[in-house]
Amino acid sequence: MTEYVTVPAGAPLTRNGAIHLYGEDAATGMRRAGRLAAEILDAIVPMMVPGTETRDIDDAIRRHMLREGAVPATLGYRGYTHSSCISINHVVCHGIPSERALKDGDIVNVDVTPLLDGWHGDTSRMYLVGDVSLKARRLVDVTYECLMLGLEQARPGNFLGDIAHAVQSHAERHRYGVVRDFCGHGVGRLFHDAPEVVHVGRPGTGPELRPGMIFTVEPMINIGRPDVKLLDDGWTAVTRDRSLSAQFEHSIMITDDGCEIFTTSPAGLHSPPYA
Numbered sequence: 001m002t003e004y005v006t007v008p009a010g011a012p013l014t015r016n017g018a019i020h021l022y023g024e025d026a027a028t029g030m031r032r033a034g035r036l037a038a039e040i041l042d043a044i045v046p047m048m049v050p051g052t053e054t055r056d057i058d059d060a061i062r063r064h065m066l067r068e069g070a071v072p073a074t075l076g077y078r079g080y081t082h083s084s085c086i087s088i089n090h091v092v093c094h095g096i097p098s099e100r101a102l103k104d105g106d107i108v109n110v111d112v113t114p115l116l117d118g119w120h121g122d123t124s125r126m127y128l129v130g131d132v133s134l135k136a137r138r139l140v141d142v143t144y145e146c147l148m149l150g151l152e153q154a155r156p157g158n159f160l161g162d163i164a165h166a167v168q169s170h171a172e173r174h175r176y177g178v179v180r181d182f183c184g185h186g187v188g189r190l191f192h193d194a195p196e197v198v199h200v201g202r203p204g205t206g207p208e209l210r211p212g213m214i215f216t217v218e219p220m221i222n223i224g225r226p227d228v229k230l231l232d233d234g235w236t237a238v239t240r241d242r243s244l245s246a247q248f249e250h251s252i253m254i255t256d257d258g259c260e261i262f263t264t265s266p267a268g269l270h271s272p273p274y275a
Contacts, residue, residue, distance in 0.1 A: 002195075002207040013189045021212030026119070026188055027253055027260065030214060033070070033121030034251050034262025036114050040064050041125045042267040045274045048127040050104045054086045058097035061112055070114035073122075073191050080235065085111040085124075092220050092228050092237040092245045093182055104130035107140055109247045113191065120191050122216050123263035124249040128272045135223065136244055139176065143221040143246035144271040146170050150199070150217050154252055154259035158209045164201030167219045177226030179245070182237065184216040187251055209254050218249030 003018040009025040040061055047057050062083035065072055072083035087095035087109040088102070095109075102108065111124035126140045146167045153162040171178045184197030195207050199219040224243030231238060239245050248271070252259045264270070 004210060006212070007189075013193075015190055015193050017194055019194050019207060019213060020186065020188065021210060022188055022214055022253070023212065026214065029117060029119035030121065030188065030251065030253060030262045033114060033116040033119040034123065035121070035266060036065070036068055036070055036116055037112050037121035037123045037251075038263045038265050040112050040114065041110060041123065042265055042269050044110065045127070045269060048102065048108060048129055050102055050130050052102045053099050054088075054095075054097040054102070055099055057086060057110065058082050058084050061110075065114045068114070068116070070116040073113040073115040073120050077191065083112075085109075087111070087245070087247070089244055090239045090242050092179055092222070092239060093247060094235040094237055096233060096235055102129045105132055105136070106130070107132060107136050107244060107246060111247075111249065115191075118189060120187050120189075120251075121263060122187050122191075122249065122251045124218065124247055125269075126246050126248060126272055127274075138174075139221065139223050139244055140246045140272060142171065142174050142176060143219060144248050146199075146219045146221060147217060147248040147250065150219065151250065151252065151259060151261065154209060154217070154254060156209055156211050156254055156256065159204055159206045160195060160197060160209065161201040161205030162203050163217060164198050164206070165203045167199040168201065171219070171221050177222040177224055179220035179222060179226050179228055181228050182220060184218045184249070186213075186215045188214045211254050211256050213254040214251065216249055216251050218247060220245060220247045
């Protein structure tokens with residue numbers, strides 16, 4: 001049986017399997033952290049051109065966070081040594097920034113999590129580099145639609161399975177594969193917390209959604225099969241069939257009548273192409 005625990009303002013937390021229910025203090029903190037995360041993804045749009053090295057994007061992200069009084073939650077997390085994850089083409093998630101330069105036709109996911117005043121603003125967004133094929137553009141569009149259809153189901157009285165079903169049914173309607181090996185998660189004071197937010201499921205199943213829950217929804221959608229494999233670096237996950245993959249992510253809080261999205265783009269740059 002799922003356990004729900006109300007979190008007093010400012011209380012220290014440990015991950016113990018319970019779903020934490022937060023109050024208005026958390027919403028205030030998450031709004032600031034989430035807005036900063038979204039502003040960072042807005043700010044790197046001009047860098048998404050052929051020839052830009054992904055390590056330079058990562059450097060710009062780190063500098064932006066530090067300038068705003070935040071730190072990168074990924075830096076030092078389980079030995080990770082970068083301020084973001086940058087995943088290109090068939091990389092599903094956790095791509096490591098490097099001297100690899102962006103190329104014409106690439107599709108790129110950038111995932112950032114600034115830790116600001118104790119709150120984690122976790123979000124990711126897709127970018128199109130140069131002249132991208134119609135097939136790749138369609139994948140990116142459908143993946144964003146999957147995210148937003150899932151969020152339409154994020155309201156009290158529904159279940160995590162309702163979110164998952166909305167994502168899965170839309171992706172599979174387009175004959176795409178939904179990644180099973182990675183999922184969304186609780187977030188807030190903790191970077192990764194309960195519940196696990198899977199993107200494949202049946203309506204009416206899983207934990208019930210209650211006001212105060214904070215978590216990410218972050219579907220990873222492949223043009224081909226859903227299967228992934230982990231590279232020898234221990235981080236980079238790629239599609240087994242080398243097909244293209246796309247992902248969008250928002251951090252949200254369940255409210256009394258729906259959900260609040262903390263990581264919406266202040267500049268209106270919700271999905272590419274970005275003017």
